[in-house]
Amino acid sequence: MERRFQRDLSSLPELSRFVEEFLSRQGLAPSNAYDLDLILEELFTNVLKYSSGTDEVAVRLTRDDSTITIALSEFGAAKAYDITLAPEPDLTRPLAERPVGGLGIHMVRKLADTIRYEYKDRVSTTTITKKVSPNA
Amino acid sequence: MLEIQVENEGRVRLKGRLDAASAPKAREALRPLKGPMALDMSDLEYISSAGIGVVVETYKRLHGEGGGFRVLNLRPGVRAVFRYAGLEQMFAIE
Numbered sequence: 001m002e003r004r005f006q007r008d009l010s011s012l013p014e015l016s017r018f019v020e021e022f023l024s025r026q027g028l029a030p031s032n033a034y035d036l037d038l039i040l041e042e043l044f045t046n047v048l049k050y051s052s053g054t055d056e057v058a059v060r061l062t063r064d065d066s067t068i069t070i071a072l073s074e075f076g077a078a079k080a081y082d083i084t085l086a087p088e089p090d091l092t093r094p095l096a097e098r099p100v101g102g103l104g105i106h107m108v109r110k111l112a113d114t115i116r117y118e119y120k121d122r123v124s125t126t127t128i129t130k131k132v133s134p135n136a
Numbered sequence: 137m138l139e140i141q142v143e144n145e146g147r148v149r150l151k152g153r154l155d156a157a158s159a160p161k162a163r164e165a166l167r168p169l170k171g172p173m174a175l176d177m178s179d180l181e182y183i184s185s186a187g188i189g190v191v192v193e194t195y196k197r198l199h200g201e202g203g204g205f206r207v208l209n210l211r212p213g214v215r216a217v218f219r220y221a222g223l224e225q226m227f228a229i230e
Contacts, residue, residue, distance in 0.1 A: 009157040013137070016153075034182065034213040041184045045156045091222030095192060096199070103221055104185040110220045 001025070002060040007048060007074075015040050015059065022061045028068075032132040035111050036061075036068065042104035043072045043126055046083065051124065053077040066134045067113070073125040080119035083108065083126055140165045146172050151179035154187030162190045171203015178209035188221045195227055206230060 001022050005011040019036045023029070040059065047057055053074040060071040088109075089102035108128065109115065116127040138158035139151040148169065154162055166173075175191065177183075183191075191207065198205045206228040210218060218224055 012155055012157045034216075037182065038184055038217070041155055041186075045184075045186065095223075095226050096196060098192075103188060107185055107217065107220050 001062075002058060004056040004058050005044070007053070007055055007057055009045070009048065011044070011057075012041060015044060018059065019061070026063050028063070029133045032068075035130065035132075036070065039070055039108055039111055039128055039130065040072070042108045043070075043083075043128070046081075046104060047072070047074050047124075050081050051077050053122075053124065066131055068130050068132050069127060070130065071125055071127045073123055076122050077119065077124035078122070080117075081124060082117040082119070084115050084117050138162060142169065145174075146170075147174045147176055149176045149179065153182040154180060154190065155182065155184045156186035159186040159190050162187070163193065166190065166194045167197075171198035171201060171205060173198055173203065174206045174208055176208045177211070177214055180211065180214055183214050183217050185217075185221070188217060188223070192223070204228075 003018055005014060016037050019033050019040065020030070023032055044057060051074055054076040056075065058073045062069045083105050086105045087102065089098065089106055111130060112128045113131055114129045118125045137152045138154055138161060140162060141149040141151070143149060148166065150162070152158070173194070195205045208230050210229060218229065
């Protein structure tokens with residue numbers, strides 16, 4: 001399934017409904033929604049913060065047995081933004097000393113089985129794979 | 137969609153989803169409140185890094201003012217996000 005979303009925070013509920021619809025169509029347990037919602041929100045808000053492409057962001061969800069692939073593409077991106085190269089936050093530091101930011105990408109890394117990034121013809125695509133519980 | 141209910145004795149109940157879209161509303165509602173505060177998350181279905189940011193910000197502010205801060209009744213998905221953020225050991229989660 002593929003859908004395009006406006007590059008705006010107001011698209012988040014729509015993204016969540018898209019995940020719900022995908023799981024239902026695939027006969028996958030709704031309990032998988034949390035992790036997929038979280039991955040998508042963190043990738044999507046990252047695009048809002050750090051990139052400057054066109055008005056729409058495309059999200060593609062596919063399934064191969066118990067593996068879900070999530071691909072988020074931004075069009076007309078002026079430069080690459082590869083989350084696999086982003087530094088990890090130091091979570092051992094006391095809260096008062098921790099810098100703001102970097103937590104979203106850390107969460108994606110925690111949840112994803114694989115993360116791949118591609119920048120080609122001004123299209124910036126992050127692709128995540130994630131094993132899910134098969135039973136509805 | 138997020139609902140925030142301020143109750144007696146510093147208890148604040150969050151209901152729904154605390155994501156990047158609702159984080160500004162949560163920030164605005166929590167900012168004027170004094171400690172001690174108990175953030176009750178029994179009806180919070182979802183939190184993302186943006187929501188964690190609001191919780192940490194509130195903790196830092198109240199801690200700086202000498203007020204207490206606790207987080208109560210986390211659902212399993214929400215608790216997992218606190219764990220990923222390295223917060224389980226940082227402040228009182230009950």
